[in-house]
Amino acid sequence: MSRRCAMSFSIAWGRTRSLTNVLTVSWMSRCSSVSSKSTGQVYGRARALGPVILPLALVGGMALDNGGFDATSWGWSTLLPLVIVGTALVVGEARPPNGLARAFLGLLGAFAAWTWLSAAWSNDVSASVLDAERLLLYLSAVAAFLLLDRSQVTRFLFGLLAAISLVGVWALSLRAFGGPGSYDVASVSADATRRLAAPLGYSNALGLLAAIGIVLALGLAVRLRRPFAAAPVFVLAPTLYFTYSRGAWLALAAGGIAALGLTVPRMSRRIMLGIAIVVICAGGIALVRVGGPGGAIREFSHAAPSVKADRSRRLFSLSGSSRAQYWHVAWRDYQQHPWLGSGAGSFQREWLRSRPADLPVLDAHSLYLETLAELGPVGLGLLAALLALPLAAGLISRKQPLAAPALGGYVAYLVHAAQDWDWEL
Numbered sequence: 001m002s003r004r005c006a007m008s009f010s011i012a013w014g015r016t017r018s019l020t021n022v023l024t025v026s027w028m029s030r031c032s033s034v035s036s037k038s039t040g041q042v043y044g045r046a047r048a049l050g051p052v053i054l055p056l057a058l059v060g061g062m063a064l065d066n067g068g069f070d071a072t073s074w075g076w077s078t079l080l081p082l083v084i085v086g087t088a089l090v091v092g093e094a095r096p097p098n099g100l101a102r103a104f105l106g107l108l109g110a111f112a113a114w115t116w117l118s119a120a121w122s123n124d125v126s127a128s129v130l131d132a133e134r135l136l137l138y139l140s141a142v143a144a145f146l147l148l149d150r151s152q153v154t155r156f157l158f159g160l161l162a163a164i165s166l167v168g169v170w171a172l173s174l175r176a177f178g179g180p181g182s183y184d185v186a187s188v189s190a191d192a193t194r195r196l197a198a199p200l201g202y203s204n205a206l207g208l209l210a211a212i213g214i215v216l217a218l219g220l221a222v223r224l225r226r227p228f229a230a231a232p233v234f235v236l237a238p239t240l241y242f243t244y245s246r247g248a249w250l251a252l253a254a255g256g257i258a259a260l261g262l263t264v265p266r267m268s269r270r271i272m273l274g275i276a277i278v279v280i281c282a283g284g285i286a287l288v289r290v291g292g293p294g295g296a297i298r299e300f301s302h303a304a305p306s307v308k309a310d311r312s313r314r315l316f317s318l319s320g321s322s323r324a325q326y327w328h329v330a331w332r333d334y335q336q337h338p339w340l341g342s343g344a345g346s347f348q349r350e351w352l353r354s355r356p357a358d359l360p361v362l363d364a365h366s367l368y369l370e371t372l373a374e375l376g377p378v379g380l381g382l383l384a385a386l387l388a389l390p391l392a393a394g395l396i397s398r399k400q401p402l403a404a405p406a407l408g409g410y411v412a413y414l415v416h417a418a419q420d421w422d423w424e425l
Helices: 002-064 071-090 099-120 125-145 151-177 205-222 233-243 248-264 269-290 294-302 311-316 323-336 347-354 365-396 403-417
Strands: none
Touching: 002 071, 002 125, 002 311, 002 365, 071 125, 099 125, 099 233, 099 248, 099 323, 151 205, 151 294, 151 323, 151 403, 205 269, 205 403, 233 248, 269 403, 365 403
């Protein structure tokens, strides 16, 4: 009897354990399924919103942080793209970039390495290290951008446009309610105190940002047939105007022409001839007004335009605002260091050594000439190849709807960088 009871108990206990194991496995599989589903949903949302959040955080955040000029803003702005890249690598969603993208990242890395190396012969080692540290931010941002596939580029451009628009709203709000703190604090121009500059702190940089936003807005509205995308123009156009930045208007014209050239690639000869005639006539009238090429050169060499009574007249002045002096010092610096340059970030020290005017200047106001002076022909060659790749990519993909607005904004930046220090912002 006791043996039969023991056997019955053993059988019952075995069935109980089997049932418990089944329930446990079922519960664990259900939890695992829910967890996987939740993780997938979270990652899916992050993948959908990431292309919008990244430009909003970087462009908007750095604009509010003095345009990202100070080294104190490079830490968080470098970490954010690195977190995105690391997450993509961990979850296995990082796709290998194509040939042009790999070449761009490689050239940027080579340019950063050459910048770091220039500290060995630099006239200002601390400034060289700062320039090299800034390039780490650019490397991380480019690496995060290259993770985007074609389906995410549209959201990225709209996120970039939203960030630029928010900066414009902030700038106009400060002009209306913010007092003198909304004006330029990074310029040596006599009329800088009345030019809109906040939150970047530099009116020409704010003007460039508005110009890029206008090209993006109009390009997205036309190419994607979404009229609402042009709405930011009503904010960005007055922002651009109140900066009184002539270089920004020139950049807007160049970017608009580039975008139009891709939008209407098969433009008739009559239209092309008409545009050429208008440009030539406008240039001829401007030259006649200032007394010919010699007068234009003399006007450009003036330190600053005299337009205190009517600041809108500044837009029609040919004065270079001391740029001729900056460029002369930079060119002489290159002649003194023709092979390797004087080292990244060393222009300020060279300016203090041989400046023809008592102006507190940090940069040569030309990305290309300053690079030649500081990093020599090798540095300029790396930079030229680096900046040419996006142009080639835009031309290759010119039939894509997003190519025109993206390339137009990029051309606006390239043109403006030729006569200002946008690379540092």
